Amino acid sequence: MTWIMARIVRAGLFGSLLLGAMFGISCTDPQRVSLLNVSFDPTREFFGEINAAFQKNWTATNATTLRIQQSHGGSAKQARAVIDGLDADVVTLALGHDIDRIAAETGILPRDWQQRLPNRSTPYTSTVVFMVRKGNPKRILNWPDLVRSGVQVITPNPKSSGGARWNYLAAYGWARRQPGGDDRSAREFVARIFRNVPVLDSGARGATVTFLQRGIGDVLLTWESEAHQALSHAEGLSGEIVTPSESIVAEPPVAVIDRNARKHGVLPLAECYLRFLYTEEAQMIAARHHFRPQLENAAMKAGVHFPPIVRFSLAEICGDWQAAHAAHFATGGWFDQIQSQRKP
Amino acid sequence: MKQYCKTRRLLPGFRLTLGFTLFYLSVVVLIPMSAMILRGSGMGWGGFWKYVLDPRAIAAYKLSLVASMTAALLNVLFGTLLAWVLVRYTFPGRRLMDALVDVPFALPTAVAGLTLGNLYGPQGWIGQWLAPMGIAGVNSRFGVVIALMFVSLPFVVRTVQPVLETFEQEVEEAAATLGAGRWRTFFRVVLPTLLPSIITGFALAFARALGEFGSIQFVSGSIPFRTEIAPQILIQHLDEHETAGAIAVALFLLIISFLILGTINLIETWARRFQN
Amino acid sequence: MARNLHRVLTPANTRSRRGADESRLTQWILIGIAAIFVGLFLVLPLVSMFYEAFRKGPGAYISALTQENTLDSIRYTLTIAVLVVPLNALFGLAAAWALTRFQFRGKALLTTLIDLPFAISPVVVGVMLIALFGYQGWLGPWLRAHDLKVVFALPGMVLATVFVTFPFVARELIPMMQSQGTEPEQAALTLGASGWQVFWHVTLPSIKWALLYGLILTTARAMGEFGAVFVVSNRIAGEMPIPLWVDNLNADHRGSEAFAVASLLAFLALGTLALKAWLESRHQEEEAAGLWTTSSPVINSGESETAFTTQTPP
Numbered sequence: 001m002t003w004i005m006a007r008i009v010r011a012g013l014f015g016s017l018l019l020g021a022m023f024g025i026s027c028t029d030p031q032r033v034s035l036l037n038v039s040f041d042p043t044r045e046f047f048g049e050i051n052a053a054f055q056k057n058w059t060a061t062n063a064t065t066l067r068i069q070q071s072h073g074g075s076a077k078q079a080r081a082v083i084d085g086l087d088a089d090v091v092t093l094a095l096g097h098d099i100d101r102i103a104a105e106t107g108i109l110p111r112d113w114q115q116r117l118p119n120r121s122t123p124y125t126s127t128v129v130f131m132v133r134k135g136n137p138k139r140i141l142n143w144p145d146l147v148r149s150g151v152q153v154i155t156p157n158p159k160s161s162g163g164a165r166w167n168y169l170a171a172y173g174w175a176r177r178q179p180g181g182d183d184r185s186a187r188e189f190v191a192r193i194f195r196n197v198p199v200l201d202s203g204a205r206g207a208t209v210t211f212l213q214r215g216i217g218d219v220l221l222t223w224e225s226e227a228h229q230a231l232s233h234a235e236g237l238s239g240e241i242v243t244p245s246e247s248i249v250a251e252p253p254v255a256v257i258d259r260n261a262r263k264h265g266v267l268p269l270a271e272c273y274l275r276f277l278y279t280e281e282a283q284m285i286a287a288r289h290h291f292r293p294q295l296e297n298a299a300m301k302a303g304v305h306f307p308p309i310v311r312f313s314l315a316e317i318c319g320d321w322q323a324a325h326a327a328h329f330a331t332g333g334w335f336d337q338i339q340s341q342r343k344p
Numbered sequence: 345m346k347q348y349c350k351t352r353r354l355l356p357g358f359r360l361t362l363g364f365t366l367f368y369l370s371v372v373v374l375i376p377m378s379a380m381i382l383r384g385s386g387m388g389w390g391g392f393w394k395y396v397l398d399p400r401a402i403a404a405y406k407l408s409l410v411a412s413m414t415a416a417l418l419n420v421l422f423g424t425l426l427a428w429v430l431v432r433y434t435f436p437g438r439r440l441m442d443a444l445v446d447v448p449f450a451l452p453t454a455v456a457g458l459t460l461g462n463l464y465g466p467q468g469w470i471g472q473w474l475a476p477m478g479i480a481g482v483n484s485r486f487g488v489v490i491a492l493m494f495v496s497l498p499f500v501v502r503t504v505q506p507v508l509e510t511f512e513q514e515v516e517e518a519a520a521t522l523g524a525g526r527w528r529t530f531f532r533v534v535l536p537t538l539l540p541s542i543i544t545g546f547a548l549a550f551a552r553a554l555g556e557f558g559s560i561q562f563v564s565g566s567i568p569f570r571t572e573i574a575p576q577i578l579i580q581h582l583d584e585h586e587t588a589g590a591i592a593v594a595l596f597l598l599i600i601s602f603l604i605l606g607t608i609n610l611i612e613t614w615a616r617r618f619q620n
Numbered sequence: 621m622a623r624n625l626h627r628v629l630t631p632a633n634t635r636s637r638r639g640a641d642e643s644r645l646t647q648w649i650l651i652g653i654a655a656i657f658v659g660l661f662l663v664l665p666l667v668s669m670f671y672e673a674f675r676k677g678p679g680a681y682i683s684a685l686t687q688e689n690t691l692d693s694i695r696y697t698l699t700i701a702v703l704v705v706p707l708n709a710l711f712g713l714a715a716a717w718a719l720t721r722f723q724f725r726g727k728a729l730l731t732t733l734i735d736l737p738f739a740i741s742p743v744v745v746g747v748m749l750i751a752l753f754g755y756q757g758w759l760g761p762w763l764r765a766h767d768l769k770v771v772f773a774l775p776g777m778v779l780a781t782v783f784v785t786f787p788f789v790a791r792e793l794i795p796m797m798q799s800q801g802t803e804p805e806q807a808a809l810t811l812g813a814s815g816w817q818v819f820w821h822v823t824l825p826s827i828k829w830a831l832l833y834g835l836i837l838t839t840a841r842a843m844g845e846f847g848a849v850f851v852v853s854n855r856i857a858g859e860m861p862i863p864l865w866v867d868n869l870n871a872d873h874r875g876s877e878a879f880a881v882a883s884l885l886a887f888l889a890l891g892t893l894a895l896k897a898w899l900e901s902r903h904q905e906e907e908a909a910g911l912w913t914t915s916s917p918v919i920n921s922g923e924s925e926t927a928f929t930t931q932t933p934p
Contacts, residue, residue: 036856044872071856077583084754085763086772086854101585106755157566160583199483199565202583205871210565213875214482215466233873263767331586339568340399355805356815361718368711369733372783379752422657429654433647441654443893444662450889452844454863455882458870459669469668470660494661526642555741558846558863575743575847582747582851587756594747601739605732608739
C-alpha cells in the first residue's frame with residue numbers, strides 16, 4: 001500500500017513540476033531581454049538580418065542578452081492573434097488597416113499610432129510586380145496582359161493576405177488611372193483579372209509556393225521584395241520579374257504595441273528597435289532585400305538597382321484604408337461579389 | 345448531470361472515476377463548447393445564418409460532402425479488395441502489405457499533405473503523368489479526393505477485415521456444393537454478410553474524411569467555390585479576421601459532427617443486430 | 621482508428637488455410653490490383669518523401685534537423701506530448717472504470733461525448749479554445765487582468781492536443797474491460813483487498829496491453845496533430861510543434877528542409893507501427909502461453925462495439 005501512495009505522491013509532484021514548467025516558460029530571465037515582433041509573411045528573411053544587426057549593436061553597448069522572436073503569417077491573421085492575446089511588443093504588418101484594427105478593438109496602442117514615426121510609420125516600401133515563367137512565354141508585360149484569356153494569374157486571397165490587398169489595389173489603381181477610367185471600369189478590370197485566378201492561397205508565401213514549386217499559373221502578382229526573395233531561394237526553379245509601367249506604393253507600417261511592451265518592460269527597447277529601421281544600416285539591409293528604402297541613397301550604397309516605375313499611392317486611388325476596406329474587402333464588398341460571380 | 349445509480353455498486357471508485365471523467369470533459373470539451381455556443385448566440389439567428397448559408401460556404405460544404413463521399417466509396421472498393429486479399433490469400437509480402445494499411449493512420453496529416461502535394465504536383469512523380477492528360481493533381485477537386493482517400497483508407501480495411509476473418513467458410517462451401525458459381529456465391533452469400541461491416545467502414549471513413557483538414561491545407565489551394573472544404577471556410581474567416589463567421593461555421597460543423605456520431609451509432613447498432 | 625484484430629486472434633501460420641476457391645489466376649489478378657494500389661497509394665508517397673528529404677545529401681539532411689529552430693520545435697512537441705499523454709492516460713483509466721464497472725444515467729451520452737473528437741474537425745476545437753480563452757473570449761478579460769496566456773501559447777496548444785487525443789486510451793480500455801467482466805475484481809474485494817489493491821493487482825495487469833496501445837496511439841497523434849494547433853499557434857519560430865514547423869519551412873521556400881523535418885514525423889509514424897506490431901506479437905505470445913485469456917484489444921473509434929461483438933471468438 002505504501003509504495004502505491006509513494007508512487008501517487010511522486011506522480012503528483014511530477015505533474016505539478018510540469019505544470020510549473022508550463023507556466024514558468026513565460027517567466028523571464030533578468031539577464032535576458034526578449035522582444036516579440038509579429039510580422040507578415042514576406043519579411044522573414046529581412047527581419048532575420050535586421051535582428052542580427054540590431055542584436056550586434058545591442059551587445060556592443062549592453063550587458064544583457066537580447067533575444068528577438070519573430071512570428072510570421074498572413075497580415076490579417078497576425079492582427080487577429082494580437083487582438084486575441086498574442087503578446088507582440090512590436091507589429092510590422094502589411095498594411096495600416098490591420099494595425100488600426102488592433103488599436104480600435106483593444107486599445108493596446110493609441111489610434112494615432114501612424115503619426116508616431118516618420119513617413120507615416122513606414123520605414124520602407126515596396127511595389128507590386130509580376131513574376132513570369134522563364135523567357136516570358138506568354139509575353140506578359142503590363143497590366144492589360146493579365147486579363148487576356150488563357151493567362152492564369154496567381155495572387156493570394158486579398159481578404160486574408162495584406163500583401164494581396166496591395167496587389168488588388170495596384171490593378172484597380174492602374175485601371176482607374178487610365179484615360180477615361182473610373183471606379184466602375186476599374187472594378188470591372190479587377191473582376192476580369194480574378195476570373196483568370198485559378199488558386200487563391202491565403203498568404204503571399206503560399207502563392208509563391210504555388211507558382212514556383214507547384215508550377216501553377218503564368219504570372220504571379222507579388223511584391224518586388226518577395227519576387228526577388230523567391231527567385232534567390234528557388235533552387236533550380238526559374239522565373240523572371242517583369243516590372244509594369246505603373247504600380248502602387250505598398251506601405252507596410254510598423255508600430256510599438258505600447259501596453260505589451262510596457263508590461264514586459266521593453267518599451268524603450270521596442271521604440272529603439274523600430275527607429276533602428278530608419279537608420280542607414282537598416283535601410284541598406286532593406287534595399288538588399290529589395291524593399292525600397294525611404295533614405296535616399298541607401299539603395300545606391302547597398303549596390304541595389306531598383307527599376308524605374310511610376311508609383312501611385314493608396315490615397316490617390318481610393319482615399320484611405322477605411323474606404324478601401326469597406327468598398328472592396330469587407331463582407332459583401334466588391335471582392336466577395338467577384339467571387340460569387342465566379343460561381344459555376 | 346445528476347447521477348443515479350441503478351444497481352448496487354460492489355466495486356469502489358464510482359464517485360472518484362466518474363467525477364474525474366466529468367471534470368476532465370468539462371474543462372476540455374464542455375466549457376470551451378459552451379463558450380463557443382454563447383459567443384455564437386450573441387450574433388443571433390440572422391448573423392448565424394448569414395455566415396452559415398453564405399454561397400461560398402455552401403459550396404464548401406458541398407465539396408466536403410461530395411469529396412468525402414467519393415473518397416469513402418472508392419475506399420469501400422479498394423479497401424474491401426485489400427481486406428479480401430489480405431485475409432484470403434497467401435503471397436509473399438502479405439504481412440508487409442497488412443502493416444502498410446496502417447500508415448495513413450499513423451502518419452501525421454501535415455506530412456501526408458506535404459508529400460501528396462509534391463507527388464501529385466505538376467513536377468511530381470505522379471503529377472507529371474497526369475498533367476498531359478489535363479488532370480491537375482493538386483489545387484483541384486481530384487487532389488482533395490486523393491488526400492481524403494489516403495487518410496480514410498484504413499477505416500474500411502480494418503472494419504471489414506475482422507468480419508471476413510471470422511466468416512464461416514462452410515457457408516460458402518455449402519453454397520458451392522449446391523452448385524452456386526463463384527461469383528454468385530460471392531454476391532449472394534459473402535457480400536450480404538460483409539455488408540454491415542462495409543457500411544460501418546464507409547461511415548467511419550466518411551466521418552474521418554469530413555473532418556480532415558491538415559492534408560487538404562497542403563493540396564487544395566483553397567479556391568473559393570471550387571476546392572475549398574468546410575474547415576477551410578472556418579480558417580478563411582479566422583484569416584479574414586471575422587471571428588463571428590468562424591464561430592458560426594464552427595457551430596454548424598459541431599452540430600454536423602453530433603449528427604454523424606448519432607448516425608454511426610445507429611449504423612453500428614443495426615450492424616450488430618444484423619450480424620447476430 | 622480501426623485496427624486489425626486478426627493478427628492476435630489467429631496465429632499467422634494458420635491463416636492461409638482458407639481454401640481460396642478462386643482460380644489461381646483470379647487470385648493473382650486480385651493480389652496484383654491490391655499490390656499496385658498499395659504501391660501507388662501508400663508506398664510511393666513514403667518513398668518520395670524520403671527521396672525529397674535526402675535529395676540534397678545527408679549533410680543537408682542533418683543540418684536541417686539540427687538547426688536551432690528545428691531542435692526547438694522538437695523540444696516543443698515533446699513538451700506537449702509529455703504533458704498530454706499522462707493526463708489522457710488518467711482520463712482514459714477513470715472513464716473506462718466508470719463506464720464499464722457501473723450503470724448510471726447518462727452513460728450513453730457520456731460515451732458519445734468521448735467519441736466526439738473522432739467526428740469533429742480539429743479546426744473547430746481551435747475555434748472553441750479561442751472563443752473561451754481569446755482575449756475577446758469568455759475568459760478573456762479575466763486572463764488579461766491576470767496576465768495569463770492560454771491561446772497563442774503553450775497551454776492552448778496542450779489543451780488543443782488533449783482535446784483531439786483524449787479518447788484513444790479510453791477507447792482502448794472500454795471494450796477490453798467490458799469483455800473481462802468484474803468477477804476477478806469482486807472476488808479480490810471479497811477476499812479483503814482494498815480498492816487500490818484491486819486496481820493495481822487485478823485490473824491493471826489484465827488491461828496493460830490495451831493501455832499500452834492506447835498510450836502509443838495517443839503519443840503518435842499528439843506529436844502529429846496539425847489542425848487544432850494550427851489555429852491556436854503563435855507562429856513564433858521555435859515555439860511551433862513539428863508539424864507546424866514543417867508547414868512553415870515549406871512556406872519559406874525551404875522545401876527540402878521541410879521534407880527532412882517531415883521525415884522525422886514519418887519515422888515516428890513507422891516507429892509507432894513497428895512498436896505496435898512488436899507489442900502485439902508479445903501480447904500474442906503471452907496469450908498463447910495461457911497466462912490469461914481475454915478477448916483481443918481493440919484500437920478503434922466509434923466502432924468498438926461492432927468490432928468487439930464480431931470479434932469474440934466463437
